[in-house]
Amino acid sequence: MAPSARKSGAEPFQEKSAADLEAVFDVPVRISVVLGRTKMPVSNLLKMDVGTVIELNRQVGEAVEIYVNERLVARGEIVLVEGRLGVTMTEVIKAA
Numbered sequence: 628m629a630p631s632a633r634k635s636g637a638e639p640f641q642e643k644s645a646a647d648l649e650a651v652f653d654v655p656v657r658i659s660v661v662l663g664r665t666k667m668p669v670s671n672l673l674k675m676d677v678g679t680v681i682e683l684n685r686q687v688g689e690a691v692e693i694y695v696n697e698r699l700v701a702r703g704e705i706v707l708v709e710g711r712l713g714v715t716m717t718e719v720i721k722a723a
Contacts, residue, residue: 660703660714661692690717 663683675681685691690702693714703714 656695657697659694659697661694662705663691 663685665681665683667681688704691705691714692699693701693703693716699720701716701720702718703716706713706715
């Protein structure tokens, strides 16, 4: 067999580009940003009113978690852009 011959069906490795992903560009995904978490009894939840403060398990300035379709993909910081809240990604989580 010649050195250039390949097994049938085997494709040579080709680097992918953004254009190769064009078919999935319009697929909607759910993005969630978690500011923090807490636990409380239902009785405390029922006592809440407008202006109630809920203490979360994060400190001011601590990174928030960014989820895509309920999978952690990044961490970031809260930013204010033209009067609206946003998130700047500071760390991308590598897939395990």
